[in-house]
Amino acid sequence: MKESIKNFEDSVDKQVNIISYTTFMIDTFGNVSPDNNDLHNLFLTFLKAGKTEYSQFIYNGIIVSLYGSFERLIEDIVESYLTSIICHSDTFEKLPSAIKKNHTELSLALALKVGKDRNREIEEKSKLQSVIISNLNTCMINKDGYKLNVSAFSSHTANFRLDIVRETFSNIGLSSIIDDLANNIEVIDFVRAEKGYGEGENVTNNEVASTIRFKLDDLANRRNEIAHGTKPQNYLDYNLLLSFCEFMKIIGKAIYTSCSTSNNRVRLKNIDLSHYDTVYMNNPKVFIKPGVIGFKIEDVTGLSGFNLKVGTKIFITNNNDEIQSEATLVSLIVNKSDANEYLISEAFEFGIKLDIPLENSFSRRKFFFYN
Structure with a gap:
């Protein structure tokens, strides 16, 4: 899981660097003397682009990259969490109840999804489906060396809005993940600062939870608008994009912390x-x-x-x-x-x-x- 959060944070930092560089260049060009006609005209063209096509290009790239990085983080953390849990549980029956309960249904759903994959050859799809069913069988007989269909828990067809994030983690036994995020100190501090609360003013749990929902759902919606070629109802300026990046980095770390804590509890529970x-x-x-x-x-x-x-x-x-x-x-x-x-x-x-x-x-x- 450590590698997953590091890769996510590195990806977000790259987006921050792109925005920071762009704003720096725009500020620099804006200070060029009008006496230098050639350069001044060139910079005016850039500044104009910075408010239109170029800014839209930056906006699209940041939103798509942020969402893609977040999606990959969720998938990687879920799979890393399950891989670690398997190491602590020598038989299928020792796994958390939610994993045992959902494994069959999710495995069959994965097999169906593989079967409908137009990018795979029939022979490859058949082989993958056989592996899924074989792994499922090892769990049903509950012997040592069982093989969990880990990717069945990270596979999804809907965008990672808040409810899908909740469902994904609930499937592996982390049903309190959203509550954990809403109680995370760094998340709370971000919401307090964004809402302009003064020192000593408390932000309510509902305000934090609502902010998390709005921002995750908003990111998924904006990503879909770009993917489908629809013009957004409104663009985010560079400062708002920077704030969005900051929030995603904080929420990603909070998800990692919650999963790491839960993983440790399971590990301790299985120690003899x-x-x-x-x-x-x-x-x-x-x-x-x-x-x-x-x-x-x-x-x-x-x-x-x-x-x-x-x-x-x-x-x-x-x-x-x-x-x-x-x-x-x-x-x-x-x-x-x-x-x-x-x-x-x-x-x-x-x-x-x-x-x-x-x-x-x-x-x-x-x-x-x-x-």
Whole structure:
């Protein structure tokens, strides 16, 4: 998924560079002295074009590129997400329920779509359909080595307006994707700035969600107008195009963040603690401001001989031993003194700093340490 978002951001940056270069040239040409007739007339021609055919050309190119990059981002993230989920789930039954539920229907839809593809030879279409059905069969018998039809989840026939984005991610179990976007800090800050809210003024969740819907649907509509040769009801000037680019970059990153977080939850859910040689501690005290978790160990039964050290890995679970987070120990204090490591042999007190943000709920969690 990292490569997907990087490629998307690079693509958007290229559009920003094109707009910035164009506005720079127009501003420069506009300052040419009228005394230089030849150059002045040439630049006036450019300036005129900049407001008509040339500006329309830039507008069309930016909109089509933005939409194409966004479409590719969604497809790539969906496929990358599924590929990663498969690595964490050794059988089909261990996959998230939405993926299991939608796999058959989407696979058959993909097979039909392949069959109608006019750009493929009959033999090629038949071969691809056979692979789709064969993969579907491996999932139905639920054996090790099942093969998911990943492209069935990224395949689509409609443009990526908001509802299609929601449906696409819901099919892979990420039904809260739009809520995640509406609660993303960078998205909220963009909407607040665009609406001209002052410092301390709060933007409502409905305003953020409405902005996301309008901009994604507007991008798809504008792309369709260009593709069908229809003149847009209105063009966006260069400043508005720059703002559109900024929004798409922010929303793309928010989608990536939401999917990465969900992917990590699935990965942690499928970890079997019994496969790790861990020692267990609980009832810590959490000090959010200094970022420290403290433990007081009076009974070292089951802990004696464990080498607690910087770099020790930790699984943090709920009371049902379901892993909620994982972390690495980055700083250690033992009996009020800094330490790089400590071989447990007797009762002691220690504090640790982790490489993840602390939560008050950690005081109710179990901590499984391992090296």
